[in-house]
Amino acid sequence: xxxxxxxxxxxxxxxxxxxxxxxxxxxxxxxxxxxxxxxxxxxxxxxxxxxxxxxxxxxxxxxxxxxxxxxxxxxxxxxxxxxxxxxxxxxxxxxxxxxxxxxxxxxxxxxxxxxxxxxxxxxxxxxxxxxxxxxxxxxxxxxxxxxxxxxxxxxxxxxxxxxxxxxxxxxxxxxxxxxxxxxxxxxxxxxxxxxxxxxxxxxx
Amino acid sequence: xxxxxxxxxxxxxxxxxxxxxxxxxxxxxxxxxxxxxxxxxxxxxxxxxxxxxxxxxxxxxxxxxxxxxxxxxxxxxxxxxxxxxxxxxxxxxxxxxxxxxxxxxxxxxxxxxxxxxxxxxxxxxxxxxxxxxxxxxxxxxxxxxxxxxxxxxxxxxxxxxxxxxxxxxxxxxxxxxxxxxxxxxxxxxxxxxxxxxxxxxxxx
DNA sequence: ACCTGAACACCGTTCAAGT
DNA sequence: ACCTGAACACCGTTCAAGT
Numbered sequence: 001x002x003x004x005x006x007x008x009x010x011x012x013x014x015x016x017x018x019x020x021x022x023x024x025x026x027x028x029x030x031x032x033x034x035x036x037x038x039x040x041x042x043x044x045x046x047x048x049x050x051x052x053x054x055x056x057x058x059x060x061x062x063x064x065x066x067x068x069x070x071x072x073x074x075x076x077x078x079x080x081x082x083x084x085x086x087x088x089x090x091x092x093x094x095x096x097x098x099x100x101x102x103x104x105x106x107x108x109x110x111x112x113x114x115x116x117x118x119x120x121x122x123x124x125x126x127x128x129x130x131x132x133x134x135x136x137x138x139x140x141x142x143x144x145x146x147x148x149x150x151x152x153x154x155x156x157x158x159x160x161x162x163x164x165x166x167x168x169x170x171x172x173x174x175x176x177x178x179x180x181x182x183x184x185x186x187x188x189x190x191x192x193x194x195x196x197x198x199x200x201x202x203x204x
Numbered sequence: 205x206x207x208x209x210x211x212x213x214x215x216x217x218x219x220x221x222x223x224x225x226x227x228x229x230x231x232x233x234x235x236x237x238x239x240x241x242x243x244x245x246x247x248x249x250x251x252x253x254x255x256x257x258x259x260x261x262x263x264x265x266x267x268x269x270x271x272x273x274x275x276x277x278x279x280x281x282x283x284x285x286x287x288x289x290x291x292x293x294x295x296x297x298x299x300x301x302x303x304x305x306x307x308x309x310x311x312x313x314x315x316x317x318x319x320x321x322x323x324x325x326x327x328x329x330x331x332x333x334x335x336x337x338x339x340x341x342x343x344x345x346x347x348x349x350x351x352x353x354x355x356x357x358x359x360x361x362x363x364x365x366x367x368x369x370x371x372x373x374x375x376x377x378x379x380x381x382x383x384x385x386x387x388x389x390x391x392x393x394x395x396x397x398x399x400x401x402x403x404x405x406x407x408x
Numbered sequence: 409a410c411c412t413g414a415a416c417a418c419c420g421t422t423c424a425a426g427t
Numbered sequence: 428a429c430c431t432g433a434a435c436a437c438c439g440t441t442c443a444a445g446t
C-alpha cells in the first residue's frame with residue numbers, strides 16, 4: 001500500500017535513502033568479513049554510488065561504525081528485556097533466560113558485539129557506550145531489587161549485585177565472541193553457570 | 205660487559221635487531237593511539253628505516269599484532285601466576301589477589317587486552333588465543349581443585365567452576381578496558397565482588 | 409538536497425636491486 | 428642476511444562542480 005517509488009527496478013538507490021542502504025550493506029560486511037575489512041569505498045562500489053557519497057550521510061568511517069554499534073545496543077537491549085519479561089517465573093529461570101539471550105546474541109553477532117564493546121577514544125562515543133550499558137544494567141538492577149524484596153536475593157547494594165551478574169554474563173559472551181571459549185560448551189553449561197552464580201562456589 | 209656494538213650513537217638500528225625495535229615502538233603506539241592507528245610505514249619512519257624493512261621481520265601487519273598479543277599473553281600469565289602464588293593464604297584472599305592482578309592489567313594495558321581478545325578469523329591465531337586462555341585457565345583450575353580437596357570449594361567439575369570465575373573476572377576486565385565500567389569503582393568493589401562470587405547471590 | 413569526479417595524502421605488500 | 432626504492436593497488440577525506 002504505502003509504495004511510493006514508481007519504478008522499483010531501474011535504480012533502487014541513488015535517490016532512495018542511501019543511509020539505510022549503507023547501514024544494511026555495512027552490517028553484512030561486518031558479519032561476513034569483520035570490522036577491519038569494512039571499506040567505505042567498497043561499500044559505495046557495491047551499492048553503485050560514487051565513493052564520496054557515503055560522506056553525505058556519515059561524517060567519517062567511525063560515524064558509520066558508531067551507527068552500527070548503536071543499532072546493536074538497541075537489538076541487544078530488546079532481546080534482553082524480552083527474555084527477562086516474565087516476572088512470574090522463578091528468579092533463577094529469569095536469570096537463565098536472560099543469560100541465554102545474551103549468549104545467543106554473542107553467538108549470532110560476534111563481530112557486532114566486539115564493535116559495540118570496542119574501546120572508544122572519543123569521549124562522546126565512550127559516553128554513548130556507557131549510556132547503553134547503563135540502560136541495560138538498569139533493567140537488570142530492577143530485576144534484582146524486585147527479587148531482593150521477595151527475599152530471593154541477598155540484601156546489599158543492588159548495583160554491586162548487578163555488576164557481579166553482568167560481568168559474569170558479559171565475560172562469557174565476550175569469550176565466545178573472541179573464540180576463546182567454545183560457544184556450544186558454554187551454552188550447554190549455562191544452566192549450571194547461572195546456578196553457581198546464584199548459589200556461590202563455597203559449600204553451603 | 206656483553207656490549208657488542210662499537211658505536212652506540214651513530215646508527216642505533218639499521219643493523220641492530222630491528223624486530224625488537226619494531227615491537228617496542230609498536231607497543232608504544234598501541235598504548236598511546238590504539239591498534240587502529242598503528243601503521244607499519246609510520247613505524248618504519250619513526251625508527252628511521254625504509255617502509256619495506258618491517259616486511260623482513262613480520263610477514264604482514266597482522267603478524268606484528270599477533271606478536272604483540274603473544275607478548276601480552278605472557279605478561280598477563282606471569283602477573284596472574286605471581287598473584288596466585290601464595291597457597292598458604294585463605295582461598296578468598298588468593299582469588300582476590302588474582303582478580304586484582306587481572307584488573308590491574310586491564311587498567312594498565314586496555315588496548316593490549318582488547319588486541320589479545322580481538323576476534324581472530326585466522327584459525328591459527330584462534331588456536332593460539334585458545335591455547336593462551338587454556339594455559340591461564342589451567343592454573344586457575346589447579347587452584348580450585350586444591351581448594352576442593354581442602355573442602356573450601358563445592359564439589360563438581362573443576363572446569364565448570366573455573367569457567368564461572370574466569371568469566372566473571374574477564375567480564376570485569378573487558379568492561380573496564382572498553383570504558384563501559386569505571387575502573388576505580390570496579391577496583392574499589394573488588395573484594396565484595398569476589399565475596400559475592402564465592403558465596404552467591406542467594407541468601408544462605 | 410544529494411551526488412559526482414578529481415585531487416590529496418596516506419596505506420600494505422611485493423620485488424628487483426643493492427650492500 | 429638484511430635493507431632500499433620504486434611500483435601497484437588500494438584507502439579515507441575534502442571540495443568544487445554538477446543535477
